[in-house]
Amino acid sequence: MVTIDKILDEITQLDMDSRDMLIEILNKRRIEERRNEIADNARKTKKDFDAGKLKSYSAKEAIKKLNKKP
Numbered sequence: 001m002v003t004i005d006k007i008l009d010e011i012t013q014l015d016m017d018s019r020d021m022l023i024e025i026l027n028k029r030r031i032e033e034r035r036n037e038i039a040d041n042a043r044k045t046k047k048d049f050d051a052g053k054l055k056s057y058s059a060k061e062a063i064k065k066l067n068k069k070p
Helices: 004-012 016-050 059-067
Strands: none
Touching: none
């Protein structure tokens, strides 16, 4: 089983340029994962809206609803 400690031990054996490249790659992958999560959420929300599961509000109504205390 791979542990974070094992991974960190391997990373410390890399030169600084390789570590910087690894950080950049990981950051870009995380950004892409987040974009995919947002896109998936948008598709699901649109599907629910098209199916009539969600109600649309004007901006004024939405703000009023958001400001209501639970």
